[in-house]
Amino acid sequence: MTLGIALALFAAAFAAGALNAVAGGGTLITFPALVAAGLPPIVANATSSVSQWPGYVASSLTFRRELVGQQTLPAMSLASLAGGLIGGWLVTVVSPRLFDVLIPWLILLATVMFAASSQLTRWLGRHAAAVQGSRAGLLAGQLLVAIYGGFFGGGMGIMMLALYSLFALDTLTRMNALKTWLSVLISGVAVLAFIVAGIVDWPAALVMLAGTISGGVAGARLARRLPALWLKRMVVALGSVLTLAFFWKVYG
Structure with missing residues (x-):
């Protein structure tokens, strides 16, 4: 890895850490940056996950009190561990060509979900009575x-x-606390699967790890000054450009 690539990866990770602290969407920066640095998409995906996992842990620690008394926590934790392990295992066995084909659609899905998150949450809230209480x-x-x-x-x-x-x-605060804790579990077991499979680029992961941690600290301070809506629009715009770029790369 050259010094230029290392600095570029650190900068991308710093931006991703800051975005995750304020509005989310860091994967839309770390993954493409790693692909641009020359990593195969499967390795880039695994390395991106490793670099962002400590950020989930740090965020979860701030919500310790909100997790107390949540009755669904044990069962949801087990479901998260199982699902994260299955998802991580799938990455290790799927063919590189199939993963390449799926990436544009996954980035598109993430971008659409991020863009429509407020509207989706409001719409689901109006229909909550229809499914409320269905634990299964x-x-x-x-x-x-x-x-x-x-x-x-x-x-x-x-x-x-x-x-x-x-x-x-x-x-919403307690749901966000639950989401953050379960993200730790999902990403954690997936990262373990990636490490066991040997598909993590450790030099890149360590550089980005330093970047996401630094960016997370800076992002927490930035969150007090910048409207989250501005950052959300930036993430959506970035995701839209990346979606077009990856669709062109795969299907163009």
Whole structure:
């Protein structure tokens, strides 16, 4: 790895860490940056997950009190562990060509989910009464989101908040705390699968790890000064450009 590439990866990770601290969407920066640095998409995906996992841990620690008394926590944790492991395992066995074909669609899904998160949450909130109390449905939904999160991860947090709003689980703050903790579990077991499979580029991962941690600290301070809406629009614009770029790369 050249010094120029290392600095570029650090800068991308710094931006991703800051975005995750404020509005989310860091995967839409770290993954393309790693691909641009020359990593195969499967290795870039695994390395991106490793670099962002400590950020989930740090965020979860701030929500310790909000997790107390959440009755669904044990069952949701088990569903998240199972789903994250399945998703991570799928990355290690899927053919590189199939993964390449899926990437534009995954980035598109993450971008659309991020752009429509507020509208989706409001719409689901209005329809919550129809499914409220269905524990099996909630766990099944969490398992599916966890499989997606272990496989790619972009937009995972938005999917979880939308799911919890549909089932009217709790207040937004407590749902966000649950989402953050379950993200730790999903990403953690996926990262373990990637490490065991030997598909992590450690030099790049360590550089980006330093960047995401630094960016997370800076982003927490930035969140007090910049409207989250501005950053959200930036992420959506970036995701749209990346979607077009990856579709052109695969199908052009």
